[in-house]
Amino acid sequence: MSRFSAVDVIRAKRDRARLTEEQIDWVVAAYTRGEVADEQMSALAMAILLNGMDAGETARWTQAMINSGERLSLSVDRPTVDKHSTGGVGDKITLPLAPLVAACGAAVPQLSGRGLGHTGGTLDKLESIPGWRAQLSTEQISAQLSSVGAVICAATEGLAPADRKLYALRDVTGTVEAIPLIASSIMSKKIAEGADALVLDVKVGSGAFMKNLTDATALAHALVGIGDEHGVRTSALLTDMSVPLGNAVGNAVEVAESVAVLQGGGPADVVDLTVALATEMLALAGLSDVDPAKVLASGQAYEVWCRMISAQGGDPEAALPTAGHVHVVEAPEDGVLVELDAYAVGVAAWRLGAGRARKEDPVQHGAGVLCLAKPGERVSKGQPLLELHTDTPEAVPSAVEALAGGVTVAESSTARGPLLIDTLRGTAS
Incomplete structure (x- = not known):
């Protein structure tokens, strides 16, 4: 019989106590085995949301989630470095970034996910390419890293199964926003993946999960701190997500834009962020002399x-x-486009069929939004501002409704803030 009980662990965190390493190890393992019920883990997650965890607790929680499954062993003859984005609108950066960093000499094992709600998923985008498959075995991942230098695929089933259970639970219990649980969710999978170094793109703004700089900075510090605790060279770039990245929001349309970037064109903001992240990844991989x-x-x-x-x-x-x-969607009057709200555009794309409300829902690969003008540009009345693409025309009115208040034309505008807001580097870097 265990010397721990779920109720005691819940009470400890409810009363703002620091959880011991043994309590954390036990509750995560017992929940993974099904010995701690969903309602008990829900109560603990809410207590963590309300009362927090310190850096040591968060690092141990991450380790317990890693220990719930397998760790990949990547046998490649070049430095391995990965990137993770906290999610945004038009955020197709992984697509040009992974092959770019591989072309510069590193190996990029990019285990990615699917979209849910207004933020797109990398796997959904790539599955718009005829024949492309997301599921690879550990052996196939290692072989492709050796032969190509980059792989973008789904996480293997054995990777951090505790996180898979807890993530689904947080989604339906109002505890998604708990920074220690967000940080440990991201880092448990990335550390189990086995890369030597990791660069995090922490989005901040209306289209991001973190709406303000204070919360985004707290999350970035938590992520980098976990990397330090686990000996993984880690950096975090805080980047703006108040406006969609690039001009395309959706699946196939984002693939097309990514290919344009790889072929020497594409929108300037996508190119700039791709190069900035590549520069940081190469620095952590010991390849600073290469110009991405x-x-x-x-x-x-x-x-x-x-x-x-x-x-x-x-x-x-x-x-x-x-x-x-x-x-x-046309400009309602002459003037300057002063606002193109990322969240509004993301919801519109989702309603058009580019995203899903539930994980099991299908997506329309051709659906999405093309932004024909960006904030700061002068427009004329009747000029096309957005194209809404869908296979279900009946979805257009709700997509247009989502854009209400998010697309604003005025006489003049103020300058936008920088795309790259700040960079945090860990001590292991």
């Missing part, structure tokens, strides 16, 4: 992209899906 901007311009990253897509069954030359219906 030059490698991107050379076309080498696009060659790696084609090999990466082909290795996972996809056809990089195939035509991408397109939506059957396009609705144009």
Whole structure:
């Protein structure tokens, strides 16, 4: 019989006590085995949300979640470095970034997820490429890293199963916002994945999970602190998500924009953030002498992209899906586009079919929003501002409704803040 009980652990955190390492190890393992009930873990998650965890507790909670499953052993002959984004609107950066960093000499094991709600999922985007598959075995991941240098795929089933259970529970119990649980969820999977170094893109703004800089900075510190505790070289870039990244929001439309970046074009903000993250990743991998901007311009990253897509069954030359219906949103008057709210655009894309309300829902690969103007640009009355793409025209009115108040034209505008707000680096870096 265990010397611990779930009720005692819940009471401890309810009363603002610091959980011991033994309590944390036990409750995470027991919950994974089904010995701690969902309602008990829900109560503990709420107590953590309300009363927090210190850095030591959060690091131990992360370790317990790692210990609930397997750890990948990546046998490659170059430094491994990964990137994780906390999620945003039009955030397709992983797609050009992984092949770019691989073209610069590192290996990038990018285990990614699917979208839920207004934020898109990397796997959903890539699955718009005919034939591409997300599920790979550990052996296939290692082989592709050795031969191509980059892999973007779904996490294996054995990776941090405690997190999979707890993530689903937090989603339905109002405890998603607990920073220690967010940080340990992200880092348990990334550390179990086995990369030597990790760069985090912590989004802040209306289209991000963290709406204000204070919360985003707290999350960044928690993430970097866990990396330090586990000996993983870790950096966090705080980046703006008040406006969609790039011009495309959806699945196939974001793939097309990513390919444009890899071929030397694409929107400036996508290129800038891709290069900034690549620079940080290469620094952590010990490859600071390589200039990712030059490698991107050379076309080498696009060659790696084609090999990466082909290795996972996809056809990089195939035509991408397109939506059957396009609705144009026009400028209501002459002036300057002063606001293009990321959250509003993300919800519109979701309602058009680009996202899902439940994890089991399908997505429309051709659905999404194309932003034909960005804040600061002068527009004329009747000028197309947005294109809404969907296979379900009946969804257009609700998508237009989502945009109400999020697209504003006025006589003049103030300058936007920087895309890259701050950088935090861990002591292990």
